Amino acid sequence: MKDKLTEHSIRLFEKKGFKETSIQDIVDSIGVTKGTFYYYFSSKEELLMDINLGYINYLLEKQIEILADNRSCKEKLFEIVYLLIGNIKTQGYAAKIFFREMKNLNEERLALIVPKRDEFRLNVEKILIDGMEKGEFRGNLNAHIVTFGILGASNWSYQWFNPNGDSTDREVAEIFVEMILEGIQAN
Known part of the structure; x- marks a missing residue:
């Protein structure tokens, strides 16, 4: 799951930019909750x-x-x-x-x-x-x-x-x- 979060984040950061991409955007892109994100990354x-x-x-x-x-x-x-x-x-x-x-x-x-x-x-x-x-x-x-x-x-x-x-x-x-x-x- 960490790899999937990273992979989707890279695509979103490349497309929208780091600042413009929210954690919600990241989790929505793979259909998980923010809790899943925070399990792997503190921020x-x-x-x-x-x-x-x-x-x-x-x-x-x-x-x-x-x-x-x-x-x-x-x-x-x-x-x-x-x-x-x-x-x-x-x-x-x-x-x-x-x-x-x-x-x-x-x-x-x-x-x-x-x-x-x-x-x-x-x-x-x-x-x-x-x-x-x-x-x-x-x-x-x-x-x-x-x-x-x-x-x-x-x-x-x-x-x-x-x-x-x-x-x-x-x-x-x-x-x-x-x-x-x-x-x-x-x-």
Whole structure:
């Protein structure tokens, strides 16, 4: 039941927004009582926190698997971009909630999310720095800014990318990484 509440909440938050969605809307969408909601969540904000933690923990887990693999920095970069774009098919609405509704979490809850988000970003930055040191990428890059560019492009794709459209998630990831590497790849 907790998963069902979460799943319906994600759809409602994506459609109506966090603030505009009431607990009553959530329970009405699956035909249960508010008591059922409060059995699993103390508040709507706790539910939002649960959604956001689930999203970022999943991404970090997959990213750590990629980092542990013995691949080139270029290949690791591709796999992370592909992870973010490929994830849209299964967690696109959760991504929208994560980026759009994080502002509705209090400081205490944000303190649990923001370091994880930053860890993901810093792991990408480390790939760039390693690639610069190994000669895979130009040595004069501003890895910090390039990281924000890569994540900005990849993370924003949840707004426009249609997993059932003309291009597959892998094709989009290949286009993104080719575009990025043409600008940062060593000669």
